[in-house]
Amino acid sequence: MNILTLTDLTLTDLTLTDGACGHLRLNIPLQDADKHSDGSYTVDQKKHFHLSSGLSCKRFSGRAAWIRVTPMSTRMAAETNETNNESVHLDVLIRMSVGRDPKQRARAASHSDATPWMLAVLATDPVANVRRSVAANPIAPDIVLDHLSRDSDISTRIAVAVNPNTGRSALLRLADDIDPHVRAGVASNPNTKGGMLIKLAKDKDPIVRRATVGNTSLPDTTLQDMVKDVSALVRSAVAASQRLDSITVGFLAGDESVQVRQYVASNPNAPESALKKLTYDDSELVRRSVATNPLASTDILEELANDPDVSVRIAVSKNPSATDKIIKIVEDYQAGRYSVHVASSPATEPDILFGLASVTNWVIRQAVALNRAAPKKALELLANDADWRVRRAVAQNRSTPPDALNTLAHDPYDDIRQAVADNPSSTPDIVQEALKGKGEGRHELAAPRNPRKLERRNDRRANGKDRASLAGAGRAVLRLIKGFKS
Numbered sequence: 359m360n361i362l363t364l365t366d367l368t369l370t371d372l373t374l375t376d377g378a379c380g381h382l383r384l385n386i387p388l389q390d391a392d393k394h395s396d397g398s399y400t401v402d403q404k405k406h407f408h409l410s411s412g413l414s415c416k417r418f419s420g421r422a423a424w425i426r427v428t429p430m431s432t433r434m435a436a437e438t439n440e441t442n443n444e445s446v447h448l449d450v451l452i453r454m455s456v457g458r459d460p461k462q463r464a465r466a467a468s469h470s471d472a473t474p475w476m477l478a479v480l481a482t483d484p485v486a487n488v489r490r491s492v493a494a495n496p497i498a499p500d501i502v503l504d505h506l507s508r509d510s511d512i513s514t515r516i517a518v519a520v521n522p523n524t525g526r527s528a529l530l531r532l533a534d535d536i537d538p539h540v541r542a543g544v545a546s547n548p549n550t551k552g553g554m555l556i557k558l559a560k561d562k563d564p565i566v567r568r569a570t571v572g573n574t575s576l577p578d579t580t581l582q583d584m585v586k587d588v589s590a591l592v593r594s595a596v597a598a599s600q601r602l603d604s605i606t607v608g609f610l611a612g613d614e615s616v617q618v619r620q621y622v623a624s625n626p627n628a629p630e631s632a633l634k635k636l637t638y639d640d641s642e643l644v645r646r647s648v649a650t651n652p653l654a655s656t657d658i659l660e661e662l663a664n665d666p667d668v669s670v671r672i673a674v675s676k677n678p679s680a681t682d683k684i685i686k687i688v689e690d691y692q693a694g695r696y697s698v699h700v701a702s703s704p705a706t707e708p709d710i711l712f713g714l715a716s717v718t719n720w721v722i723r724q725a726v727a728l729n730r731a732a733p734k735k736a737l738e739l740l741a742n743d744a745d746w747r748v749r750r751a752v753a754q755n756r757s758t759p760p761d762a763l764n765t766l767a768h769d770p771y772d773d774i775r776q777a778v779a780d781n782p783s784s785t786p787d788i789v790q791e792a793l794k795g796k797g798e799g800r801h802e803l804a805a806p807r808n809p810r811k812l813e814r815r816n817d818r819r820a821n822g823k824d825r826a827s828l829a830g831a832g833r834a835v836l837r838l839i840k841g842f843k844s
Contacts (some may be wrong), residue, residue, distance in 0.1 A: 451476065460485040467491035474499050486511040493517035500525040512537050519543030530554065538563035545569035556580055564589035571595040582606065590615035597621035608632040616641045623647035633658055638747075642667040649673035656681060663687040666698075666721050701725035708733040720745040727751035738762045746771050753777035760785060767792040 454466040467480040468491040493506045494517040507528040520543040545558040546569045559570040597610045598621040611632035623636045624647040675688045701714045702725040715726045715736040727740045728751045741762035753766045778792040
């Protein structure tokens with residue numbers, strides 16, 4: 359008895375070749391199979407069996423051969439892998455494009471060897487994934503893409519919008535699409551230029567305006583106007599653009615959005631002044647971006663080598679501009695990180711805290727300044743520290759004595775004097791002194807963050823009375839009156 363293996367499947371026939379017996383067996387009369395010169399056999403599909411949700415057949419009497427089924431998808435994948443996905447024979451592509459498996463049709467639609475007529479046929483496929491593969495194929499003809507620009511599937515229209523082969527008529531149609539992601543695809547297409555691109559730069563949706571920033575055809579004047587966009591998403595894309603001059607990039611360094619400042623910090627066109635400003639940013643994400651900027655100066659990297667955030671220090675050590683001295687600073691900081699825990703622990707002896715208040719590492723001194731268990735003499739010493747961050751920490755500490763707070767109330771930095779005004783330990787006179795004038799800090803001096811709380815606190819200190827206690831006494835009197843009446 360001959361052993362046959364099914365290895366190929368098309369719309370009209372089954373090809374049988376000699377092989378080994380497998381688990382799936384079908385009874386087919388051997389006399390009904392036509393043998394070819396290459397050793398293969400062909401059996402009429404309609405005459406002998408049919409396909410429905412898998413492979414099935416009708417049994418026949420007479421001489422039969424056992425056969426093993428190898429699905430077409432498996433054989434096609436093997437042939438495609440053998441060609442290393444570079445080229446597939448045209449006949450294989452044809453069988454894939456007209457096969458019943460939508461995955462195989464989608465693979466044929468996205469192949470670089472697909473012919474224009476094949477793509478035109480697949481563009482009308484009922485499966486959206488197949489049409490989407492045609493729309494994403496960079497060799498798809500313009501007439502096919504123009505047809506797919508009217509497709510009901512959003513993903514297909516997006517693929518057409520970003521395809522570099524899409525013509526102007528299709529782009530004009532998609533520029534008015536109801537879906538913002540489709541319009542964003544048009545905005546990023548290199549064929550989108552002129553008035554169409556300027557119109558999209560003023561689109562109501564921020565994702566569309568952001569997409570226009572990456573288009574090299576966008577005029578410089580329009581890009582400059584987008585610096586003041588209301589959306590931080592758009593300003594972030596502008597901040598990352600290398601087409602901006604150093605003055606504009608420096609302007610965005612003061613943006614209220616952390617994401618915008620982060621992109622400015624990593625921009626190679628950022629000026630030295632902007633990078634220095636962002637070195638002291640409140641967000642560790644921004645400081646880490648500065649640390650990764652290859653154009654950051656050694657002074658900036660030395661400052662960031664002592665950053666309290668470990669990710670910033672690691673970024674400094676990996677910066678190609680980092681010198682051996684800077685790497686040594688990072689290593690020394692890592693070795694002395696235990697000292698920071700000691701300086702910030704309330705269980706540390708006062709004499710040890712006073713000694714740590716004089717070390718060269720400002721991070722350790724800052725930890726001492728924030729420690730409520732720090733001795734009075736240590737806080738008074740740190741109130742005159744050369745580093746503004748240490749002085750600000752002293753101003754924020756509730757255990758800071760009035761003399762030190764009074765000294766910091768005259769500090770030239772607005773942030774420090776604001777911290778003094780917000781400190782609950784500050785007397786009314788110290789608060790008023792801290793709110794006078796305008797210093798040299800990064801922020802304008804503002805009123806205390808909770809003016810009602812400040813007013814209540816001043817009333818208690820001026821009158822020597824506690825309103826909460828008075829309210830409690832009033833409730834006690836009411837209870838006594840009710841007791842007498844009863």
